[in-house]
Amino acid sequence: MAITQTTTRAGISRDTLVKWAPLLVLLVLCAFFAVMEPRFLSTRNFARILIAATPTLMVAIGVTFIIIMGSIDLSMEGAVSVCAVAFAYCFLWLGGTLASWAWLAIPFAMLVGAVLGFVNGLIHVKLKIPSFMASLAMGFVGTGLAMVMTGGDRIRIEDELFRALLTERIFGFPLMVYVAGLFLLIAWFIQTRTTLGRNFYAVGGGEDLAVASGLNVARVRIMGFTLAGVFFAVGALLAVGRIGIAETATGNNFMFLSITAVVVGGTALWGGIGGVWNTLVGVLIVFVIGNGMVVIGLPGYVQDAVLGLLVILAVILSTDRKSISFVK
Amino acid sequence: MSEFIKDFIEKEKINRRNFLFASAYGLGGAAALGALGPTMARAALTDPTIAWSYRNRTNPYWNEIVSGGEAFVQSLGMSKDALTHLINEGSSEKSLADVKAILAKTGGNLALAIDTNDAPNARPVVEAVAEAGAYVSTLWNKTDDLHPWDFGDNYVSHMSWSDEGPAEQTARILLDAMGGKGGVVHLGGIASNNPAIERLNGLKNALKDYPDVALLAAEPADWDTQKANQVMSAFLTRYGDEITGVHCANDTIAYGVLEALRAEGIEGMPIVSYDGNPQAVQLVSERKILATVFTNPHWGGGITAALAYHAAIGSFKPSEEPNEHREFYGPTIMVQPEDALEFKANYLDSVPTYDWNDFWGPSNGPITYK
Numbered sequence: 001m002a003i004t005q006t007t008t009r010a011g012i013s014r015d016t017l018v019k020w021a022p023l024l025v026l027l028v029l030c031a032f033f034a035v036m037e038p039r040f041l042s043t044r045n046f047a048r049i050l051i052a053a054t055p056t057l058m059v060a061i062g063v064t065f066i067i068i069m070g071s072i073d074l075s076m077e078g079a080v081s082v083c084a085v086a087f088a089y090c091f092l093w094l095g096g097t098l099a100s101w102a103w104l105a106i107p108f109a110m111l112v113g114a115v116l117g118f119v120n121g122l123i124h125v126k127l128k129i130p131s132f133m134a135s136l137a138m139g140f141v142g143t144g145l146a147m148v149m150t151g152g153d154r155i156r157i158e159d160e161l162f163r164a165l166l167t168e169r170i171f172g173f174p175l176m177v178y179v180a181g182l183f184l185l186i187a188w189f190i191q192t193r194t195t196l197g198r199n200f201y202a203v204g205g206g207e208d209l210a211v212a213s214g215l216n217v218a219r220v221r222i223m224g225f226t227l228a229g230v231f232f233a234v235g236a237l238l239a240v241g242r243i244g245i246a247e248t249a250t251g252n253n254f255m256f257l258s259i260t261a262v263v264v265g266g267t268a269l270w271g272g273i274g275g276v277w278n279t280l281v282g283v284l285i286v287f288v289i290g291n292g293m294v295v296i297g298l299p300g301y302v303q304d305a306v307l308g309l310l311v312i313l314a315v316i317l318s319t320d321r322k323s324i325s326f327v328k
Numbered sequence: 329m330s331e332f333i334k335d336f337i338e339k340e341k342i343n344r345r346n347f348l349f350a351s352a353y354g355l356g357g358a359a360a361l362g363a364l365g366p367t368m369a370r371a372a373l374t375d376p377t378i379a380w381s382y383r384n385r386t387n388p389y390w391n392e393i394v395s396g397g398e399a400f401v402q403s404l405g406m407s408k409d410a411l412t413h414l415i416n417e418g419s420s421e422k423s424l425a426d427v428k429a430i431l432a433k434t435g436g437n438l439a440l441a442i443d444t445n446d447a448p449n450a451r452p453v454v455e456a457v458a459e460a461g462a463y464v465s466t467l468w469n470k471t472d473d474l475h476p477w478d479f480g481d482n483y484v485s486h487m488s489w490s491d492e493g494p495a496e497q498t499a500r501i502l503l504d505a506m507g508g509k510g511g512v513v514h515l516g517g518i519a520s521n522n523p524a525i526e527r528l529n530g531l532k533n534a535l536k537d538y539p540d541v542a543l544l545a546a547e548p549a550d551w552d553t554q555k556a557n558q559v560m561s562a563f564l565t566r567y568g569d570e571i572t573g574v575h576c577a578n579d580t581i582a583y584g585v586l587e588a589l590r591a592e593g594i595e596g597m598p599i600v601s602y603d604g605n606p607q608a609v610q611l612v613s614e615r616k617i618l619a620t621v622f623t624n625p626h627w628g629g630g631i632t633a634a635l636a637y638h639a640a641i642g643s644f645k646p647s648e649e650p651n652e653h654r655e656f657y658g659p660t661i662m663v664q665p666e667d668a669l670e671f672k673a674n675y676l677d678s679v680p681t682y683d684w685n686d687f688w689g690p691s692n693g694p695i696t697y698k
Contacts, residue, residue, distance in 0.1 A: 037566065039565055039566065039568070040565065042565070044564075044565070044592075045565040048561035048562070048564065048565060048591075049561075051561065051591060052557070052558045052561060143386070147385060147386055151391075152385045152386065152387075152388055152391030153388070153391075154388065154607065156607065166587070166590070166591050167590065167591065167593075174591065239554070242554075242557065242587065242591075243553055243554060243557055243583065243584060243587045244587060245553060245583060248386040249386060249387075249552070249553070249580075250554075252552060252554070253552070253554065253555070287558075290558060290562070291558070291561070291562045291565070292562075293562075294545075294547060294559055294562030294563065294565075294566065295562050295565050295566045296566075297545065297566065299547075301519065301548075
């Protein structure tokens, strides 16, 4: 009897813990901050956290697909900058308000993101350059390109209709939160209901097997990077919607935040494990910490240290290290 | 027109006049020297390469600095591409390596303007330049024990800004606008940056005279609009209506703060910032920001290159100049709603054509050490 109980408990703790640990961490963090400062729990504060988190959520979802394949995409900072600047120029050129043809700037920006991602994937697959290097380099190219386009200037988007993303609220949350929610559902649909989504897991779970079963891995990879590019573009649009400025610096910090969020959410860096819901939880953890630290009055530099510790904790929790023979 | 700008323009006029006298005198002197025959013992450089070494152009501040460098090069009748850009991307090692590389390439025929990225890096850079017989002027970073006059003519000058005084003035404008009571939050630059420390000190100095105002919190926002946006949102959660004024370490931070307030539908919160970027000046004219401080980075970037160049070609001899011409503070102009539009028309919409031979005119006195 005692023995059975122990095995059951052990069984639950391994699988369940891996699956639910990130959510548990999120809840514990929320409870902690709420005890320290009750105002943390207000709807207005959650709206603030979500406003801050939505652009990063989009970028992190994009990179989640790549990480599920066992690759990595570090081009987000450049991609976000280019998409933001391209959107802003196109938007102003076409009339500068959503009520005119300028709404075309939104699909245009997503197209720009797709093209950047496509080129990124092509370089990685066709030139056989590790995704880490190829995408990092593409990111620098993107930052440089945004710099050339703007000449270092910042472009303001003043259109009230576009800024309604931030200023219009439904049930206390601004529109950009609902837009991000919609794209989260789209990502979830791609992940679970499309061949492409399942192929990401096939490639990440065991590339040799996928190739042996006749899967065109090169094509899946290029499509993955293209899809990630589209999500980077959506992130860029929300970032511009949030502060009304498009500039080369729009992409700053997205790399650290999104990769941290994906890993903390429980998606394993070697591929095949995790998904967009993990990423949602991961992004929330990162931004709850950012918000909560200020709300309870802890100095800012402690935040980075706490995030770093959480990354290590997340990797320990989310992987069965006994089954790995060596670590590179 | 505010006192600051009136003073500034008055000072400029006098300086220009002095400069005209001085240059007439100088030309006469040069002619006399030429007539008397013997050339100077140490030949000045002819047609040196002009280079600017800085962080990168993504930052609007450094973009302004370098545009000044380009304007100077154009004033010499060259295309602006004649200015060599050495971009260190925030790495002191790269900064030094770039300088050594260009010294080797030009054989020391170089006039260099540089921000060495951090203070300790200034010494190796200056020593390398002096050894190669080239000329260097530094901006912002150097250690207190490093002085141009210890290197003869080759270390031409150092310019920096003291932000504590101007930041205190903006703070007083803010605290007055708050009616001398309530709570203020400060959003700062990267915590270890000198200007970030000085600007917070400015606020603290001003607060001593306003006992009814509480400094609720001071958090670094890393000079970043998006970070500032997040920090301000969190401040609103923590302090809510207790916040009645915001002191920002620079303009890019103020943009993030304004958007965080806009998201909450808060209007008319008193805010002051620093740097005098065009967009901020526009916001000052609309009274969305109450004051910002313009440090004229365009002039700073141009004059730093001009000093190195003119010392290199022998237009003046640095070692014969007084110390306050070799270590000095850059200009600061306070911009407030009443004069923002006029200021914008004069300085930002059309960048004034500066006299790049007026090396010390707009500067702000010798650097003092604490």
